[in-house]
Amino acid sequence: MIASEDEGPRREELRSQRVWADGAARAPSWAHTGWGAGIVPLVLLVGLWQIAVVVLHTPPEIFPSPERVVQALAEVVRTGELPSYVALSLGQWIVGVGIGIISGVVCALVLSASRLLVEAMLPVANFFYAIVEFAWLPIFLIWFGYGSTTVIICVAYSTFFPVMFTMLSGIESMPRSFREGLVVLGARRTQVLFYGVIPGSLPSLITGVRIGAGFAFRSLIGAEFIAGFAGLGYMVSKAAQFREMDVSVGGMIIIGLAWILIDRMYIRPIEAATTERWRGVQ
């Protein structure tokens, strides 16, 4: 996306080659909206929802009213189910994302060491990236069964690729003067790595992490639907199976709020503090 004139070809290249979680390096103005006029449609929506339930006499097993959803949520909070599910889901997400980031960074660094390696392995990596992480779930189920392991691996898989690709791209597009300057000053390979390559590719890494985190959250929910036996996704899925739609819809709302919170409170500020500030350095 063309954010400013000095973005240059590298960003365009990145963006036109890869798939992003949400495309924009910087959120559009409307995503930073405070809770001003924007709250009105939400309130209206809830109001319409309530009216629809009353007017259409929908059975609560199919289409619950907002009131019932709130009651159901209060109930799962009271029993301690919801807090533990939220904690588990977030925990799985964090562990998965962490594994994905670390392995992505390591692989990017390893691959960048050799032109031959990159040329050989990049098509393979692209192919595995094309295999949607969910497609592996049936095999993961056979290998690891149901539960956290499968979910975490799925999350890690979906984080790994964006991180690795962006990091690799960042390393490759780093000005050669960074590396050569350090070598001229007498740096050994490890020093070049730590003082040149890693800091130089950090902005790309941050972008990759943001994208990977987005993919990872969706993977989390999907994986929990299929392979979890606890957690937010599991709660939504199981409740729907037992026609406890109030719990199910409530769970969906919690999932939405959780993502919004994670995005606004952690991901966006981290990116604002790093990539945006460092953009001039590129």
Place this chain on the structure above:
Amino acid sequence: MRLIHVTSGAVAVIAVWWLVCGVFNIPEYKLPSPPVVATTAWTFLREQSFYGTIGVSLFRLMISSVLGLGGGFLLGLLIGLSGRVSRLLGPTLSFFQAIAGITWIPVAIVWFGVGTPTVVFIVTNAVFFIMLYNTAASVDRVPSAWRESVMVLGGSRWAVLRYVILPGALVGIFSGLRTGLAFGWRALVVAEFLAASNGIGYLTLEASRYYESATVLVGVLTVGVIWLVVDRLGLRLVEKATIVRWGLARQ
């Protein structure tokens, strides 16, 4: 030379796979060796119903894409163009984007049952919100100086739209298209796991229930190949014909 490098990577992976199967004596239901998978794949490729299965999945993807991309584009345009609409709808759309696609699956199954309508609903949902966000963001980012210069020269709002906004936002819109389809395809696979009785996702999950790992791997590979074809051949070509040709993106 390059081709050798490219294939050597694939060969290396397959070799490691084969070795692992042999050295660790892994039971076939856990990890079938490459020849077994290849034979299974060959069986599938000769069967006509396999192409029917793929066709069903692609058909669902196609319909959902048209609905989702079209709707997302139009609404995104509206939101990007109008500050008031964007401030008004912003939080609501952000919330629905947070739960876009996959999260709706259990509820959608209860409401719409199992089958193509449910899958289409889920995938359209996923594609729509991504496309919406990207279109709105890229329209929003078009420098107002461009807009104003056309208006100063006497251009109508329609002229502004056609000559400034759309070309200016085109790269971002394409980005939204690719991202939207990527998410849509992911949502399709999961939706077919849970909410369908045919399609490539259903085939893969069903096979795993019976521990037919070879079939599962064939399904996995098919998912990858389909996406590669859609992305590389389909989308890249469209991009080449448009934004690359018009100099808006480096390839």
